[in-house]
Amino acid sequence: MTGNHRWFSSLTPVSSSEHIIFEDKRTGQVNSVGAILVSESFILRDVALVGNLGYNLLSVSQLLEEGYEVRFKKGCSHVLDAQGSLVCPVVPFGKVFRVDFLSSSGPSRCLVAGPSSVLWKWHRRLGHLSFDLLAKLSSLDLIRGLPKLKSKRDLVCHRCRHGKMVAASDTLVNQVMTARPGELLHMDTVGPSRVRSVGGKLYVLVIVDDFSRWSWVHFMEGKDEAYEFVHDLVLRLRNESGHAMRALRSDNGSEFKNDRFKAFCHSQGLEHQFSSPYVPYQNGVVERKNRTLVEMARLMLDEHKTPRKFWAEAINTACYVSNPVLNKTSYELRFGRQPKVSHLRVFGCRCFVLKQGNLDKFEPRSSDGVFLSYATHSRAYRVWLLDSGRIVETCEVTFDETMPCTTPGFELAGDDEIGTTIFEDDEEDVGVSGDTAPAAAPEPAASLSKDDEGAPVHSPLTTWEQTPLDPPVHAAGLAKDLVEVTTEPQPSRMVQRDHPSRNIIGGLNERVTRSRSTSIAHFAYSAFVASFEPHDVGHALSDANWVNAMHEELENFERNQV
Template sequence: MKYKGKGNIREHIMEMSHLASKLKALKLEISDDFLVHLVLLSLPAQFNQFKVSYNCQKDKWTLNELISFCVQEEERMKQETTESAHFASTSKGKGKRKRKEAATKGLVQKKQHLGNDQKKKESGPPKCFLCQEPSHLKPDCPKYHAWRVKKGIIRALVCFEVNLVSVPRNTWWIDSGATTHISVSMQGCLNYRKPNDVERYIYVGDGKHVEVKAIGTFRLLLDTGFYLDFQDTCIVPSFRRNLVSVSKLDKSGYYCSFGNGEFSLSLNSNVIGTGSLTYCDKLYMLDIVTSYNETLHVDSRGTERKLNNENSATIWHKRLGHISKMRIDRLVSDGVLSNLNFTDLKICVECIKGKQTKTKRLDATRSSDVLELIHTDTCGPFPSASWNGQQYFISFIDDYSRYGYLYLIHEKSQSLEVFKSFKLEVENQLNKKIKCVRSDRGGEYYGRYDGSGEQRPGPFAKFLEECGIVPQYTMPGWPSMNGVSERRNITLKDMVRSMISHSTLPEPLWGEALKTATYILNRVPTKAAVKTPYELWTGKKPCLTHLRIWGCPAEARPYRPNEKKLDSKTVSSYFIGYSERSRGYKFYDPATKSIFETGTATFFEDVEFGGRNKVRDIVFEEESISIPTVTFDNTQINVPVGEKVIQEPQQDNVIHSPVHNEQPQQPQLRRSTRERRSAIPSDFHVYLQENEEPDGMIENDPINFSQAMQSSNSQNWIDAMNEEYKSMQDNKVWDLVLLPEGTKPIGCKWIFKTKRDSKGNVERHKARLVAKGYTQKEGIDFKETFLQFQQKTLLG
């Protein structure tokens, strides 16, 4: 679509942008650069010069910039054809300007920007327009200067700006109509002085005059690496841009060239500066870096000119990509570079911008007493929830003692509630007050960000303020400022990973492992304190005799008020931690998948329960028929996995009623006897085992798998179990089927018996795997008994 002049240019561009949005909705997306190109193609011939200006640009415009520039171009074309943006004049009337042009018509131009000399014929010696003397012109007339001093008019002429656009104050603009350099501020001024009566005012194009505040010297660093000094520069705060006078540069011996939207400044055929035409206001802007106190002077009385010194360390520092001074010294010492002058090598702003790093963390100031400073941090969420569904944990660490508290939480919003409980406990126990709390700037501590992007204090911060506790927050992006908590989190997670990896317990028990790790860290030495955290916190030395390996198997005796006389007194379980409010241990029962606490237990820490040989793997691999290798006391056993053989006795190991099978009644009586003997303390069993040979005592048969593995005949029992398992496989005793819905599977257990001859000598060890039919209840698991048999006569 073409722009035919109906409406304004803004409406035309917005209509094309709307069409592009419709195409994008149809999955025909048009890039912004291509849309700008289409808009330029749709403009009529009146905008041809505008199109050429766009093609000369290095940077591409956005659609919004194109709209702004097109609107300005449209307004410019509506105005008069005469240039109204910038002009210079010394009078208000047109007649005076014509007379001035006639008076200066005979002057020969010293330099032309296009390089073409124009020779004009002179019809006699020129005369002064004011006094009619042939020896000089009006600008050099003594009477004219006396009149100007009397009126207080400065000799400088500058342009007057009509079109007002936003101009950066640190830019310098080339002005062919100004007779002096103009600066709008004192920034970058090397030295200055007050103006005299002749330099007091500057006349602008509309006939008005503006006041000059000072006369100074400015230094510019051009993008080519040259330095340029402007002396006798007028400082006029009422101006909107810094102006560079072309006529003053010309008098100083410089050559200015304009063309194709580019400006170049040359000295002795060397280009020392460049500029470019801006399309927002049609002015040339000088390409500079910043102002520096270096050498290259320009003034009306003569210019001291100095090009780059090849021995300058600053120049070579930039040529070599801003490398360090030490590396430049090596190049000089190796003979790659000649001796350089390092006196001009000062602080490089570009190096600071490109290489700035975080400042070195200062040494922390330690507290002198407990509760003076508490470090806290929230960690999570973890991939899997803990046993009770928590996915986060929050820690509180005392800076003086390094004693830590740890709480498992479901959400970060629980941080304040947990801190209140922690505060009440520690302040009551130590009879002291918390003074400072150090944390990061997380939302649970500092507060959330509102709609304006500002972080407002949250409930946690307000509670600290109410309690008179001084909060200490880290800087954004500086977690190392809360290094105590961050390091504690890393240590805890490393310990938990190692503990779970060494054990055979499910991953959701990471919460219990985390509490155990905190319990241990409070009782072991730390580099930050002379004594252990527990001793500094409580004043007592810690006792470590009760510590056990996390995740080790154990026979624990829980409190069961409904326990029957023939029930097993212990439960085969795993140690998972220490009781928080009691003197006892916490255990995990894999059979019931529950956690209980008790103070009576026997731990099997010497059992290799990690790595490839995991006893608990047998429990969960019910459908597998492979025979994994299990290690107990440096012995190996091939245990069947097709049935729940090993772990089921943890819940109930005693037969309450006889089973109707072909076995004699004597073994059941012996089992009843063995159950009664299990009530004897475990240390007495150890005593009997240690004194078996000297006293000639006979070891009783074990009543469960754990006792069989701890007995002196453990290898014999392992061989017996392998023999029983092989026999059952050969006879195809079982078939693997799916468990019907609503039914409960019947467990099984091992029966161990030592076969002896008439003299009491051991003949063999027998192990039998039997089903626990006594666990069935009439009316629930079965309704009638049935014995399948057939008479031999019926078979014939």
């Protein structure tokens, strides 16, 4: 029995008025009876919800009735399941015994228990990739840093069931119509989103290379922004591959079927192929990619109940960790070498960012944050700091992948901010005239911070170990689309040796001992700060010391009648 209703996975009200008598003669009424899901293999049934009960009481006889075995020993006892596996330890606590389910049988213990735990961890790190495909990548040694994994048929991920369940599935046809990367690009847009991203974005442009199935995503406020990104991507891929692109394929949306796209394809010698109206499977390569990215983002947001305004970061991460195809990864097909995944972390997990600057001796050395994505142009992680609400890019960070970040500071919005539905159901785009302009994005409902999803990705997985021989990083966002991000400075041990002689305290030819060097450095810094002068009047008026000094000078003028 317990008095905490938040622990129950299911509750059934009771009709009879049963009461529990406490030690101090007070009584508590049994309001409901339900089940508590401790872990996927340990469920407490017929637990009574008692009002005003300040303790959580567990009956040994009830455990025995459920098929569990309790072994009492001196020092530490154990609860075992029907197969003899350890469920949780029981330690003496005064004259009673105490069970800590969070540290004994919770998800944090499961993640490091055995081979299936490692499989679960990498399943979550890679955006809930299917167990069969994950085991296939591991057995063929297609990715560096991925341990040997074996798929198990009895493993069921509830988040995958919630996020990927469909009424029926179509037959997947893996037909590649090109001979090398960059010959044919499949394009489509997703949106509008029901919730604006942190930077006010509503749409996602998804582009897939036909040969390698390498994908790019680009976040937009309106569909009219698609042309600039496609224009730059085509030129960039031409420089990278050394051969001309052959064709583009898209639906009949106004963002693709307009005069600007027509003129660009004509000037570059590109064939622009369109799918038939209301026949989405003709553009099925990118349509399936859209579904994959949205499903991965949906369940990553749902796993740790991350606010929906971070949907762009979730899609960003989903595109970064995806791209498996046939017997090789998209990265290897495009760049000719295997990617590395040892730096990947679970989306939405708790992390700790090292604080920089002059800290007090007893001040905490790190700030709590939420892992969101990977930086595009640097070897860093993108983290949302809970104390300031900023998104920073830093490599000075450690992760706790077993704990979701569910502190009060994390739950910033109302109930409509957390959910699984991201995008509106978009109708199939039909043909439009060539001079029709794309629809403009609706006005934002409220002002939003510009600490948005970083350059909508995607740089290669080996961005974390680049060498001068690596191919250039291809971010899916242009420089003008980059949002403002606070980058944590890296600590430097370099010492500036050139100083103006006027700032040096003491004789230039005198020796400096270790004891003197510390005090001299302190005095030199104080002297430098004291000699600092403002640049203009506004700067001086912002300093109280300068204002007082000016008042004293004016009083001297009046006193001396100057």
